[in-house]
Amino acid sequence: MSEKASDKTEPHEKGTIDPSIIGRIAKLELRARLVVEGYVSGLHRSPYRGFSVEFAEHREYAPGDDLRYLDWKVFGKSDRYYVKRYEEETNLLCHLVLDISESMDFGTEGVRKFDYAATIAASLAHLVVEQSDAAGLVLFDDEVRAVLPPGNSAAHLRHIFDVIEKAKPKGKTELGTVLVRVSEQLRKRGLVVVISDLVGDVEEVLRGLRQLRSRKHDVIVLQVLDPAEIEFPFEQMTMFEGLEGIPEFLADPKSLRASYLARLETFRSRLRAGCLAERIDVVEMSTRTPLDVALTSYLSRRAATERAR
Amino acid sequence: MIPQFVHPLLLWGAAAAAVPVVIHLLHRRRFHRQRWAAMEWLLQAAKQNQKRLQMENLLLLLVRTLAVLFLALAITRPTFSDAPMLLGPARATHLYVVLDNSGSMAARSGTRTTFDDALSGVSTLVAALGENDPVSVVLTNANWDQQRQTGRPQVILRDTTDHATVRRRLGELKPAPARADLADALKLIEESVPATAPELRRVAIVSDLQEISLSGQRDRNSTDDPIRQSLLRLRDKGAEVVLVPVGRDIANVAITALRPAEERDVVQGSTAIFQAEVRNYSDRPQKVEVRFTVDGEERGETSQWVNVPARTAGPDAPPAATAQYYTTFRPEDVGVHVIEARIRADGLTFDDARAFAFAVRPRIQVLAVDPDLRSSDPNRAPETYWLKPALSTGDDGPFQVTQMPESEYHGLRTLNGWDIVVFANVERPAPDEASRTRLEEFVKAGGALFLTVGDHVVPQRWNEEIYRREGGLLPAALGSPKVDPQAVLRLDLKASKHAILQNIADPEFAVFFESPVLFGRMTLEGLEAEKDTRVALAYDDLARSPALVEKRFGRGRVLLYTSTVDDGWGRLPGSYVFPALLHETAYWLTSRGDADRNLAAFQPWTRAVPPEFASIDVACADGTTEKPEKDTASGPGSVVVSKTGTIGIYRAVMQLKAQDLLGRAPPAVKDAFTVNFSPLESDLRRIDPAEVLARYKDLIRTGGDAAAAADAVKAKAGEIAVPLLFAALLCLVIEVLLVQRIGRRRAK
Structure with missing residues (x-):
């Protein structure tokens, strides 16, 4: 259950949320609202429209239920007591796990991976809170740098925005180790959305994800990559300056492209296979990809969670 | 296995082989920078392919470099003369021979001369050539053609493929009694060798390497050494030079000069002295008999033994021993004679005899023009009173003096028959135009005019009659007489280097010849500005006033004595030096040399x-x-x-x-x-071939014997230009295939 959503060179459809435009908006809160509202207002055009956002159900009244929620119309028709259950009435916990390592401080088309990932995280937090679920936040590089337990108040949402806004991408990535630690800290099971470029050893990544799954969390992995990282479009002799302390490296990109892309494909396939086995959604996102894809991924997973409940 | 190149200058093109390497390096220096996050994947990809990529790049670089190199080398058309296993048939060889036939090559040891060895060497070289290989020969001293004997380097065979003709022509050659100039001979070869030619070009220098042939090139690093310059140009043309030294050390004693002991013509009635210089070019002193003959006949003491010292170290000629021969020529001997000096024959016979041709002149006829001869004034003695007995030393002496009054002289129609005309204090040297013309024609034709002054001379008149600024007989304009018995002066005999004074100033005879006291002289004006005029003798006054002034006039000579030849202005006639000075003057005035x-x-x-x-x-x-x-x-x-x-x-x-x-x-x-x-040429010292090779390192290939040289000139293998072209083409094909294959893989 995974999907690849890397939009390559096609122009963005009208109504979708262009990352490059969103990226130019400095205020994260405003960015998140635009993404969410734009997404909601455009649902009728979304391929994922009709998912469980409108879902509601009745159940038989039980002693102790709040009488305010009795559905008198149903009682009038069926002469039986049913209680209305509204969609706002949820207790989903969404943990947004955002990578702030230095590798995220990279972008070739005006949008850094970090900006893109931060916007996703903020948007998801906004959407979650809007839907009366609880959103929490974990920032990490090679260590867990910040943890905000889930909450659903407006104040909490602003707190999440503040923390994300103040985060600066730096430091190395130790994704496997960090996810293990994160899983230990997230005691209440919920939906864990890992937003990272996942640059590193795939086995380490999978080890961390498995640990999250072992704690009964539902996991969505949003892998944010720059288009250059996906396409490796360089032609001239290039001195690649490594981030996260990796020394620079002079190479002829043309001679390395095939090998690099093969390496990337190997990573993808092993990641997909590992995640499939653990029932983890993996969405690869180019920073060119419209941001609503991330929201859709979240909502589809949320719906599945609701169904499973 | 040293390659030779038909177009060696194009070897610079091989530098183009560096172009692919340079492009590769430049390409690596020109890159753009890119921050990169997914470094781990990139490094893994690079690590996985690094060796393969390096190999591919190296292979491409190698193939491209080789392609350019092979192409550049193919253009220079290299050949390997001593690698018979190489590809291609043997190339033709054009053999250029510099054959030294200078005098030293006639040196004999046993029955063979050095030149015999040289001819054998050339024959060996020619025999080593292919059947149709051309041969050119430059002789250092051309003497083979009876009609054109220049003694200079000359091409005697040019591009001849008929080797029988070459051998026949070689058999006609003989050494020439002259010095070789290897530099000029090489220059001639250098001009004959084309800059490009399909055949190999080999230059063989066959010589005894006599030191004198290479003289002037002692400084091995001299950039103006003409031999070095020729060798450099030959190398630039792709010609290979081999040295074929011949000959051996041979002792030699030579007569290096035969001439009169004094620089004067031989005159009937005088004793002539000839001297022969004998030099020993060996390391041991020698006692040598010198035999003289005149016109092939022995006259008087014809044999003389001389001790000839051994040569000393250093470049100078060895000291000479001198043998002298005296004889007197009678009136019937007037004419041309040849004296010959000869020593025992040795290794080099050219210099064992020497001859000198000379003319025995009849008595020198002196016309002494004297204004006081037969003078009616009893107080005046003839001006030539002393002169005649001083010159006329007997009826058989070399000079015959005829005195003539001035008036009678002016009546003469011709001066033919006289060798010297003496104007002894005459009043009118040339009173009219005809008289002056007659006198000038006489001197121009080789006659001698001796002018002396005295109280009869009016300077202005002399100047008018025989002085002209340019072209007159009088060496300089007369000024005025200075006669003062109290102000005496002398002739400065010892200071003069003039031929007239050669014997008089000789320290051996100086005690006999001291200048008498003089108290009168004629001054001269504007002497410094005169052309063809030289002071032969000066007085000892502070001004070094001229006493004897000479002037060349046509083929003859004019000599002006600025005092008197009688005792009018001094005591000269009564001194020992007077007859000697007159004799020497008369000889000098009339001698023409041989x-x-x-x-x-x-x-x-x-x-x-x-x-x-x-x-x-x-x-x-x-x-x-x-x-x-x-x-x-x-x-x-x-x-x-x-x-x-x-x-x-x-x-x-x-x-x-x-x-x-x-x-x-x-x-x-x-x-x-x-x-x-x-x-x-008598100095047979040779330069060690090893020294020549060291001096012209990299310019002359070998200094071995004829067989070794023949091996060097023989073309055993062909050029490898065609294989090189194929190799370059193959490299290009490989390059294209490699690029395509690599490109396809990278495009996947």
């Missing part, structure tokens, strides 16, 4: 012939008879003999046209000249 009769080998003999000339036959030293050609260079009245490549005596007999009424021809005029060996 340089034009004694020539070096290949120097042409030119002779003026009279209008009544009919024919002339020259019996040459080699036994042939030659009819001289008209010498257009010297004028219509001259003939020239150019065939003087054989040393020895040449005798000429000139027939004159019939003159008398009966048609009888006057007696034939006999003349003679000699051709002698260059004394420098």
Whole structure:
């Protein structure tokens, strides 16, 4: 259950949320609202429209239920007591796990991976809170740098925005180790959305994800990559300056492209296979990809969670 | 295995092989920077492919470099002369031979001369060539052609593929009695060798490497060494030079000079002294007998033994021992004679004899013009009173003096028959135009004029009559007489270096010759500005006033003595120096020398012939008879003999046209000249071939014997230009395939 959503060179459809435009908006809160509202207002055009956002159900009244929620119309028709259950009435916990390592401080088309990932995280937090679920936040590089337990108040949402806004991408990535630690800290099971470029050893990544799954969390992995990282479009002799302390490296990109892309494909396939086995959604996102894809991924997973409940 | 190149200058093109490497390096230096997050994947990809990529790049670089290199080398057309396993048939070889046939090559050891060895060496070289390989030969001293004996380097065979002709021509050659100039010979070869040619070009220098042949090139690093320059140019043309040294150390004693002991003509009645210089070019002193003959006959003491010291270390010629021969020529000996000196034959026979041709002149006729001769004034003695007995030393003496009053002199119609005219204090040297013309013609034709002054001389009149700023007979304008018995002065005999004073100033005789006191002299004006005028003797006054002033006039000489030849202005006539000075003066005034009769080998003999000339036959030293050609260079009245490549005596007999009424021809005029060996060539010292090779390192390939040289000139393998072109093409094909394959893989 995974999907690849890397939009390559096609122009963005009208109504979708262009990352490059969103990226130019400095205020994260405003960015998140635009993404969410734009997404909601455009649902009728979304391929994922009709998912469980409108879902509601009745159940038989039980002693102790709040009488305010009795559905008198149903009682009038069926002469039986049913209680209305509204969609706002949820207790989903969404943990947004955002990578702030230095590798995220990279972008070739005006949008850094970090900006893109931060916007996703903020948007998801906004959407979650809007839907009366609880959103929490974990920032990490090679260590867990910040943890905000889930909450659903407006104040909490602003707190999440503040923390994300103040985060600066730096430091190395130790994704496997960090996810293990994160899983230990997230005691209440919920939906864990890992937003990272996942640059590193795939086995380490999978080890961390498995640990999250072992704690009964539902996991969505949003892998944010720059288009250059996906396409490796360089032609001239290039001195690649490594981030996260990796020394620079002079190479002829043309001679390395095939090998690099093969390496990337190997990573993808092993990641997909590992995640499939653990029932983890993996969405690869180019920073060119419209941001609503991330929201859709979240909502589809949320719906599945609701169904499973 | 040293390659030779047909176009060696194009070897610079091989530098183009560096272009792919340079492009590769430049390409690596020009890159753009890119921050990169997914470094781990990139490094893994690079690590996985690094060796393969490096190999691919190296392979491409190698193939491209080799392609350019092979192409550049193919253009230079390299050949390997000593690698028979190489590809291609043997290339033709053009052999250029510099054959030294200078005098030293005639040196004999046993039955063979050095030149015999040289000819054998050339034959060996020619035998090593292919059947149709061309041969060119430059002889250092051309003497093979009877008609064109220049003694200079000459191409005697050019591009000849008929090797039988080459051998036949070689058999006709012989050493020439002259010095070789290897630099000029190499220059001639250098001009003959084309810059590009399909065949290999080999230059063989076959020489005894006599030091004198390479003289002037002692400084091995000298950039103006003409041999080095020629060798460099030959190398640039792709020609390979090999050295074939021949000969061995041979002791030699030589007569290096034969000439009169004094620089004067031999005059009937005088004693002539000839001296022969003998030099020993060996390391041991020698006692050598020198035998003299005159016209092939022994006269008087003809043999003299001399001790000749051994040569000393260093470049200078060894010291000479001198043998002298004295003889007196009688009136019947007047004419041209040849004296010959000879020593025992040794290794080099060219210099074991030497000849000198000279003319014995009849008595020198002196006309002494004297204004006081037969003077009516009893108080005046003749001006030439002292002069005549001083010059006329007897009836058989070399000088015959005729005194003549000035008035009688002016009545003469011609001065023919006189050798010297002396104006002894005459009043009017040339009172009219005819008189002056007659006098000038006399001197121009070779006569001598001796002018002395005194109280009869009026300077203004002399100046008017025989002085002109340019072209007059008087060496300088007369100023005024300075006569003061209280102000005495002397002739500064010892300070003069003039030929007249050569014996008088000799320290051995100086005690006899001291200047007497003089108290009168004539001053001269503007002497410094005069052309062709020289002070031969000065007085000892502070101003160094001129006493004897000479002037060349046509073929004759004029000498002005600025005092009197009688006792009017001094005590000269009563001194010992007076007769000696007069004799030396008379000899100097009349001597013409015999340089034009004694020539070096290949120097042409030119002779003026009279209008009544009919024919002339020259019996040459080699036994042939030659009819001289008209010498257009010297004028219509001259003939020239150019065939003087054989040393020895040449005798000429000139027939004159019939003159008398009966048609009888006057007696034939006999003349003679000699051709002698260059004394420098007698020094047979050779330069070690190893030294020559070291001096011209990288320019001369080998210094071995003829067999080794033959091996060096023989072309054993062909050029490899075609295989190189194929190799370059193959490299290009491989390059294209590699690029395509790599490109396809990278595009996947």
